[in-house]
């Protein structure tokens with residue numbers, strides 16, 4: 001595939017946008033640059049030689065392989081995604097191309113930014129993976145902004161024994177959260193929803209789905225129009241039960257959510273490692 005011509009136009013448009021913004025306000029430029037640069041936010045060595053039998057549904061032969069979710073800065077066009085677009089580099093410098101890549105299980109509408117890499121990427125105790133490179137065209141799917149290409153970007157690998165953390169929180173438009181997806185839905189009285197994306201799938205240490213106690217552990221910062229701040233727990237959690245790395249925080253207030261926090265030590269990744277302390281700003 002060659003998207004270069006189209007992409008160079010997009011880059012030109014993006015540069016023009018940045019130049020314009022820098023004249024208007026320097027701080028805004030920084031924010032715009034951060035928002036516009038397509039890059040992997042995290043690569044999480046979730047399972048080493050241990051993908052369950054059920055993973056064969058995602059990728060034939062996945063049973064017993066390594067699993068590494070990669071969360072991207074932007075949602076992507078699934079048609080631009082191939083295993084050959086990714087290269088995993090081990091500590092020794094040896095490289096592997098994944099056997100498969102898939103947006104499943106995080107494939108509900110608007111979720112398509114977590115790419116699960118499946119294959120053999122080295123072993124934790126002997127030559128672990130240290131870096132993921134995107135070596136060919138992977139394209140963002142937004143229709144209201146220039147198309148971005150992740151080609152040429154890279155990210156360090158979070159080691160196997162590290163716990164999961166929240167890597168992204170974003171406001172979800174009502175026309176998205178009111179759709180029924182594979183997971184549970186927010187109550188009808190909900191006024192605002194924040195999608196929280198973890199570096200990998202999380203469960204309770206007993207493998208159950210999150211419940212009331214964990215709902216209360218989520219802390220959402222609200223910032224009113226007059227600048228005053230307050231903190232609440234979500235009125236409900238949703239997007240549960242679909243085995244992906246996303247949760248919906250269903251809020252019963254219209255005061256904009258500006259940050260989300262979750263304390264360390266309550267949830268585990270598929271390898272059984274407890275979550276790290278997380279606090280992230282909410283993207284709009």
Ligand SMILES: [Ca+2]
Nearest residue numbers: 108183242244
């Ligand atoms: Ca989902």
Ligand SMILES: [Ca+2]
Nearest residue numbers: 049066122123
């Ligand atoms: Ca391995």
Ligand SMILES: [Ca+2]
Nearest residue numbers: 183239244246
């Ligand atoms: Ca989910």
